[in-house]
Amino acid sequence: MIPLDIVAVVRKRSQGGEEELQKLQHEVGQLAENTALALKKNVYKNYSQFIETAKEISSLQGEMYQLSHMLTDQKSIMNAMIEMSITGHNGEGPEETDEGVGPGEDDTQKHLAFLLEKVEGCSGVTEVPGRHLVHDGDLLEIESESFTTVQKLHAFLLNDSLMLTTWLPHRRGPVKYRLQCLYELDSLAVVNARDMGGVKNAFKILMFPDTRMFQAETPKAKGQWLDILEETKKKKAALDTQRKEAAAAAVADRKSAVSNADVEPPTERSRNSILESELLHADWLQEAPEDLDVAIAQRDFEGAVDLVERGNEHLDGCPKGQAVREYRARIELRIKQLTEVLKQELQVSPERSIRGGPRCARRAVTQLIRLGKSSQACDLFLKNRTAIIRYNIRQLKIEGNTSLYVKRLCLVFFDNLLETGKEFMKAFPQHFGCFSGFVVWTKSEMLYFVTTFASQVFANKTNFTIVAECVAEARTHCNKVSEIGLEMTFTFDRLMASDVERLIQEAGDFQMEAVKHRCSEDQWRPVNHLNHMLQVKFEDEMKDIGLTTIGDFTYGVCFTWLTQNSVQFTKSYVSLCVDMLKMYNPNQHHLVTAAFSEIISAQLRHADRSISSHKFPDQETVILKNAEFLVQCLAPLVQSKYQAVTGQPCSALDHLQATLKKIRRAASTASQC
Amino acid sequence: MSKGKTQAPTVIHKVIMVGSGGVGKSALTLQFMYDEFVEDYEPTKADSYRKKVVLDGEEVQIDILDTAGQEDYAAIRDNYFRSGEGFLCVFSITEQDSFQATNDFREQILRVKSDENIPFLLVGNKMDLEEKRQVSIEDATARAQQWNVPYVETSAKTRANVDKVFFDLMRSIRVKKQATPSSGGGKKQSNTGGGKDKRKKKKCIIL
Numbered sequence: 001m002i003p004l005d006i007v008a009v010v011r012k013r014s015q016g017g018e019e020e021l022q023k024l025q026h027e028v029g030q031l032a033e034n035t036a037l038a039l040k041k042n043v044y045k046n047y048s049q050f051i052e053t054a055k056e057i058s059s060l061q062g063e064m065y066q067l068s069h070m071l072t073d074q075k076s077i078m079n080a081m082i083e084m085s086i087t088g089h090n091g092e093g094p095e096e097t098d099e100g101v102g103p104g105e106d107d108t109q110k111h112l113a114f115l116l117e118k119v120e121g122c123s124g125v126t127e128v129p130g131r132h133l134v135h136d137g138d139l140l141e142i143e144s145e146s147f148t149t150v151q152k153l154h155a156f157l158l159n160d161s162l163m164l165t166t167w168l169p170h171r172r173g174p175v176k177y178r179l180q181c182l183y184e185l186d187s188l189a190v191v192n193a194r195d196m197g198g199v200k201n202a203f204k205i206l207m208f209p210d211t212r213m214f215q216a217e218t219p220k221a222k223g224q225w226l227d228i229l230e231e232t233k234k235k236k237a238a239l240d241t242q243r244k245e246a247a248a249a250a251v252a253d254r255k256s257a258v259s260n261a262d263v264e265p266p267t268e269r270s271r272n273s274i275l276e277s278e279l280l281h282a283d284w285l286q287e288a289p290e291d292l293d294v295a296i297a298q299r300d301f302e303g304a305v306d307l308v309e310r311g312n313e314h315l316d317g318c319p320k321g322q323a324v325r326e327y328r329a330r331i332e333l334r335i336k337q338l339t340e341v342l343k344q345e346l347q348v349s350p351e352r353s354i355r356g357g358p359r360c361a362r363r364a365v366t367q368l369i370r371l372g373k374s375s376q377a378c379d380l381f382l383k384n385r386t387a388i389i390r391y392n393i394r395q396l397k398i399e400g401n402t403s404l405y406v407k408r409l410c411l412v413f414f415d416n417l418l419e420t421g422k423e424f425m426k427a428f429p430q431h432f433g434c435f436s437g438f439v440v441w442t443k444s445e446m447l448y449f450v451t452t453f454a455s456q457v458f459a460n461k462t463n464f465t466i467v468a469e470c471v472a473e474a475r476t477h478c479n480k481v482s483e484i485g486l487e488m489t490f491t492f493d494r495l496m497a498s499d500v501e502r503l504i505q506e507a508g509d510f511q512m513e514a515v516k517h518r519c520s521e522d523q524w525r526p527v528n529h530l531n532h533m534l535q536v537k538f539e540d541e542m543k544d545i546g547l548t549t550i551g552d553f554t555y556g557v558c559f560t561w562l563t564q565n566s567v568q569f570t571k572s573y574v575s576l577c578v579d580m581l582k583m584y585n586p587n588q589h590h591l592v593t594a595a596f597s598e599i600i601s602a603q604l605r606h607a608d609r610s611i612s613s614h615k616f617p618d619q620e621t622v623i624l625k626n627a628e629f630l631v632q633c634l635a636p637l638v639q640s641k642y643q644a645v646t647g648q649p650c651s652a653l654d655h656l657q658a659t660l661k662k663i664r665r666a667a668s669t670a671s672q673c
Numbered sequence: 674m675s676k677g678k679t680q681a682p683t684v685i686h687k688v689i690m691v692g693s694g695g696v697g698k699s700a701l702t703l704q705f706m707y708d709e710f711v712e713d714y715e716p717t718k719a720d721s722y723r724k725k726v727v728l729d730g731e732e733v734q735i736d737i738l739d740t741a742g743q744e745d746y747a748a749i750r751d752n753y754f755r756s757g758e759g760f761l762c763v764f765s766i767t768e769q770d771s772f773q774a775t776n777d778f779r780e781q782i783l784r785v786k787s788d789e790n791i792p793f794l795l796v797g798n799k800m801d802l803e804e805k806r807q808v809s810i811e812d813a814t815a816r817a818q819q820w821n822v823p824y825v826e827t828s829a830k831t832r833a834n835v836d837k838v839f840f841d842l843m844r845s846i847r848v849k850k851q852a853t854p855s856s857g858g859g860k861k862q863s864n865t866g867g868g869k870d871k872r873k874k875k876k877c878i879i880l
Binding site: 145186187188189190191192193194195196197204206207208209211226230 | 685706718720721722723724725734738739748750751753756
């Protein structure tokens with residue numbers, strides 16, 4: 001735009017008068033209109049372009065999405081294929097070689113693991129650390145002179161060797177091939193059979209004294225084999241020379257260091273590598289991995305562990321360098337294998353008999369401990385024992401007779417516990433850390449035992465006497481365990497407490513009911529034994545229970561002062577007391593004494609009531625006699641039994657004397673009336 | 674496959690070509706096999722050929738192992754050499770180094786085969802390139818005499834003496850085999866065929 005002198009322009013324009021100005025205004029108005037229109041058009045025009053661009057962009061975006069989707073799909077397919085294909089890690093192979101052996105070891109193991117599944121007898125091949133598969137394929141071996149077919153082979157090219165495998169005639173499972181031989185690539189001579197007079201796609205392998213000829217399926221396959229063989233050989237050779245050079249450099253280093261003393265000593269590393277190569281050259285050490293394999297295969301675990309220990313001792317003296325690391329890796333692998341085998345030895349599997357006993361386990365445990373896996377050994381050992389205990393308990397037959405079953409159960413369980421304890425002391429003599437594990441284990445086993453025990457003893461309505469017997473039995477066994485220093489009684493009592501208490505309560509209540517029932521129908525008639533024979537029999541019976549003074553309560557040829565009620569009560573009360581005392585433990589002291597005193601008090605109260613009520617005026621002597629019997633004959637018996645068990649008198653029974661006095665008083669007043 | 678055709682009870686003579694790289698081992702082999710001269714040079718790795726030939730009226734097979742002159746690894750070379758029954762040790766008359774290298778090859782072969790009388794020919798190749806000669810006939814002959822082996826000059830290009838070196842070698846292999854019928858590294862199969870026959874022939878040669 002030309003810069004306008006506005007005043008000048010206005011002056012010039014205004015010179016023409018009004019008409020001129022109006023014309024100008026009109027012109028300007030038109031101009032503005034046109035401009036606006038053009039602007040509008042332009043906007044529209046750009047607008048459509050804008051829309052178009054936006055559309056393009058969105059479609060482009062869609063395409064990009066599609067593309068990325070396809071790419072991920074393809075990636076996942078590739079991954080799947082890599083996983084499926086046995087040569088899948090082909091691509092990674094060379095990198096690994098370049099990096100050396102260290103880092104890729106685990107992967108390699110994984111990669112070669114499939115070989116184990118496919119090829120019979122190749123475990124030795126797969127164990128070399130750093131080894132991996134480069135190529136594999138089917139080949140037909142032909143006789144190198146007559147060109148007759150020999151056999152079908154499957155060859156696996158590893159990074160350092162060529163493994164030939166034959167097809168298994170009757171394949172079962174995933175194993176398809178059997179290892180035939182393994183050729184080191186170092187000295188393997190490969191010959192391309194250019195023209196063999198009719199035989200196509202063949203090549204030869206010269207490995208003195210073998211000369212073997214193979215035929216590939218297609219020229220391409222053969223070319224591939226030759227190229228890959230060549231390449232792999234070169235790589236291996238390069239790696240070897242690298243190592244040699246490093247070693248040579250190290251030697252030179254050392255020499256120079258020796259020659260001029262003021263020069264800095266050689267770097268630790270180079271010296272180490274020399275030491276290493278020297279130290280590793282011991283014959284036995286070189287053969288150790290193979291010997292280990294043999295020992296494991298022969299189940300000579302002691303020998304294997306001896307070897308491992310010897311090797312480790314030796315290696316500990318060595319500086320830590322590449323070669324030692326590699327060697328160590330080989331040993332580690334064996335140790336892992338050995339550990340697995342030993343663990344299997346301890347593992348409980350349904351197909352293996354566990355009748356081998358603990359001594360069998362001790363062997364494996366000892367070796368595991370020597371390998372420094374004491375906690376694992378402890379764990380497995382105890383698991384093994386658990387299984388044995390469970391098994392033995394399951395073998396017990398439940399034949400309705402609870403006490404017999406419980407006796408056996410206790411025998412089996414506590415014997416096993418004892419055995420385990422003794423075995424444990426022998427197996428883990430200096431591993432005190434494991435003992436806590438053992439204690440925890442016994443606790444859990446005890447819980448299992450108590451559960452089994454309770455389900456048998458408490459679950460169905462078992463006779464109280466039998467329950468008492470069972471509990472007593474178990475408790476004596478618990479005490480026996482203390483000979484190996486285990487205190488199980490407390491655990492047992494604690495686990496049993498609620499059940500036992502409930503039972504004592506129930507038995508007591510039951511007895512009380514019986515007392516009430518009998519007393520309600522009591523007519524206070526002394527028992528007539530009808531003849532002397534039966535009388536004597538009765539006296540003997542009572543004496544057997546422990547009532548030696550029963551003679552004081554009989555008279556005549558066949559009479560006793562005691563009523564039927566009293567006789568029955570005596571029998572059941574004494575047996576109840578005996579049972580309760582059988583399963584007595586101080587925690588239940590209160591419950592037991594309370595039951596003792598309550599029941600006998602109730603019986604005595606019955607006598608008291610009978611006298612006071614004057615319902616039986618003719619029977620007062622009998623009542624008094626019975627009451628005297630309870631207090632002076634029965635109570636002391638229970639007292640003495642109680643004291644024998646608990647070591648202290650049962651003070652709860654002391655109040656009986658007072659009641660007896662009261663009855664006597666009542667009797668005398670009654671007779672006076 | 675052509676089993677029927679190839680399954681012949683004929684004798685197989687195993688010949689190995691040794692010598693430095695580029696002296697013309699493959700050229701000699703290809704000239705012998707196919708009567709053609711290959712101009713362009715490509716280093717050989719290790720190639721094997723087999724051909725039926727008539728040797729003094731008897732049909733035999735020749736198995737030629739054309740080794741790599743550049744093979745660096747002694748252990749692998751040993752494996753090649755072990756499989757051979759006779760050796761053509763080739764050098765180029767235009768290259769002094771290749772002549773010197775024959776010493777090493779001879780040494781290694783003797784070490785591997787441990788037999789001073791192993792069928793062996795010293796071959797001076799590229800005799801068509803007379804103007805570039807670096808190794809004199811006298812030197813080569815002297816060495817051959819020292820080794821007690823024949824010296825022959827050849828040209829893979831003109832085919833001069835090509836058949837001669839192969840057939841001469843096969844003849845001395847045959848002599849060797851007849852002298853020790855059962856030995857020679859497991860050639861039982863091939864020897865059982867005409868053992869007696871050859872024994873007579875051997876006597877003829879001595880006479």
